[in-house]
Amino acid sequence: MLTPRLGWLVQPRMLLLLGLLLVLLMPGADAFAHDISEADRAAVQRIDGPAPFPFLYLGAKHMVTGIDHVLFLIGVVFFLYRLRDVVLYVSMFTIGHSLTLLGGVLLDTGANSYIVDAIIGFSVVYKAFENLGGFRLLGFALDTRLAVLGFGLFHGLGLATKVRDLGLSDDGLLVNLVSFNVGVEVGQVAVLTVVVALLNWWRATRSFAPAAFYANLALMAGGFALIGYQLTGYAAS
Amino acid sequence: MTEIPIAPPPSRKKLLVGMAAAVAVAAAGLVVFVLPAEYGIDPTGAGAALGLTQLAGEEENIYLKRGQARTNVLFPIEPAEAPARFTASEMIARKGVALPAGAQLQSDRFEFELLPYEGIELKYVLDKGAPMFFSWHAMAPVNVDMHSHPFDGGEEATESFVIGDMRAQSAVYVAPFNGIHGWYWQNRSLEPVKLTLEASGLFTGSKTFDQAGEHDRPLSPPGAGADAGTGPAAD
Numbered sequence: 507m508l509t510p511r512l513g514w515l516v517q518p519r520m521l522l523l524l525g526l527l528l529v530l531l532m533p534g535a536d537a538f539a540h541d542i543s544e545a546d547r548a549a550v551q552r553i554d555g556p557a558p559f560p561f562l563y564l565g566a567k568h569m570v571t572g573i574d575h576v577l578f579l580i581g582v583v584f585f586l587y588r589l590r591d592v593v594l595y596v597s598m599f600t601i602g603h604s605l606t607l608l609g610g611v612l613l614d615t616g617a618n619s620y621i622v623d624a625i626i627g628f629s630v631v632y633k634a635f636e637n638l639g640g641f642r643l644l645g646f647a648l649d650t651r652l653a654v655l656g657f658g659l660f661h662g663l664g665l666a667t668k669v670r671d672l673g674l675s676d677d678g679l680l681v682n683l684v685s686f687n688v689g690v691e692v693g694q695v696a697v698l699t700v701v702v703a704l705l706n707w708w709r710a711t712r713s714f715a716p717a718a719f720y721a722n723l724a725l726m727a728g729g730f731a732l733i734g735y736q737l738t739g740y741a742a743s
Numbered sequence: 744m745t746e747i748p749i750a751p752p753p754s755r756k757k758l759l760v761g762m763a764a765a766v767a768v769a770a771a772g773l774v775v776f777v778l779p780a781e782y783g784i785d786p787t788g789a790g791a792a793l794g795l796t797q798l799a800g801e802e803e804n805i806y807l808k809r810g811q812a813r814t815n816v817l818f819p820i821e822p823a824e825a826p827a828r829f830t831a832s833e834m835i836a837r838k839g840v841a842l843p844a845g846a847q848l849q850s851d852r853f854e855f856e857l858l859p860y861e862g863i864e865l866k867y868v869l870d871k872g873a874p875m876f877f878s879w880h881a882m883a884p885v886n887v888d889m890h891s892h893p894f895d896g897g898e899e900a901t902e903s904f905v906i907g908d909m910r911a912q913s914a915v916y917v918a919p920f921n922g923i924h925g926w927y928w929q930n931r932s933l934e935p936v937k938l939t940l941e942a943s944g945l946f947t948g949s950k951t952f953d954q955a956g957e958h959d960r961p962l963s964p965p966g967a968g969a970d971a972g973t974g975p976a977a978d
Binding site (some may be wrong): 561634635638640642643729731734738 | 752754755757758762764765768770777778782784948
């Protein structure tokens with residue numbers, strides 16, 4: 507009798523949750539405050555001139571260890587099962603964040619990073635709310651692609667702030683910036699590969715439909731936590 | 744037109760309850776874990792009980808509070824206050840600090856170039872009650888934490904006297920306990936910053952701490968021959 511009772515432990519749903527937790531915990535202490543670390547910062551400041559690979563790596567690392575971007579991506583692809591749709595929505599996100607990443611650094615526009623990061627947290631809440639069917643319940647019909655593009659702009663602003671914090675030298679700025687951007691996309695593909703594979707696997711099981719609601723509530727809780735974390739930082743700064 | 748398959752919307756009540764639960768979980772996680780660990784904001788006291796607040800640098804403030812609660816330890820000297828020529832013992836006397844009869848002051852000069860985001864810590868070994876006059880300046884503002892570790896009590900018993908961004912500091916210091924006493928400087932700019940310190944006092948030794956660890960360094964009296972100008976080893 508014990509085996510069936512404990513059967514839920516080895517359900518794909520549980521394994522998926524464990525897998526997600528592992529992915530999220532991989533960056534360890536970096537996960538929550540995913541600032542570019544002090545050591546990376548010091549290393550970057552010794553770089554004068556084009557250095558595509560270090561910046562590519564930093565961009566990828568920032569994406570993979572950035573829980574806010576990862577949660578948003580999970581929300582975006584949660585109900586997408588066709589590769590075409592994944593590519594379409596992720597392209598929207600990529601166009602959005604690349605525009606503000608490149609523009610923000612090149613035009614040297616300043617934005618308060620706490621506020622930008624709080625909006626990024628809100629993007630997670632928004633996507634989870636949409637996944638929960640909240641907008642249909644309210645009778646809204648928003649174009650999800652536009653929303654993903656719009657929030658992509660804010661994710662890019664957040665990325666631009668992180669790059670500016672690195673204190674890039676003007677020598678080789680464009681090469682390094684583009685390398686960072688390409689690195690962000692590489693990191694995004696790495697994250698998406700894991701997330702889409704796990705979601706597809708989970709979606710094929712019976713546990714998906716009933717648990718999807720709770721998974722999106724968990725996403726939403728993560729988004730709320732990010733908002734609270736950033737707004738407190740803003741208030742304290 | 745791509746159709747995204749989405750499960751039928753939940754009932755309004757289920758959605759509201761679920762969202763309320765999400766907010767509650769987020770708020771609880773923030774208040775109990777994240778805010779204490781990240782900012783040292785700990786309304787419930789749970790963060791301190793779990794040892795999370797030490798991640799937020801809250802302990803530093805405790806050190807500073809403890810150090811600043813002391814009197815007769817640090818006697819700052821304003822730039823205008825110092826005469827053109829003076830000796831360290833005159834300065835110590837001017838601040839009303841008595842030197843033991845026959846005390847022989849040691850002198851030292853420390854020069855260091857801080858690369859961007861580099862930090863260095865310099866400490867003098869002083870016994871309780873031993874005075875020291877010091878004056879340091881940097882070519883640009885640096886972040887400094889002037890603090891002391893007693894030999895008894897470990898790191899826990901650290902006391903900070905001044906923390907902030909400054910480019911110069913002069914004072915007479917009287918050691919509140921047997922231990923090592925000095926400064927941690929960090930360059931938070933993108934340009935190298937040169938730092939120079941001169942000190943005279945009843946110290947018996949000096950140490951530096953950097954990323955490689957702790958190093959004993961010989962005292963380097965200013966103007967004591969050609970070797971004095973080179974300062975201590977950089978690493």
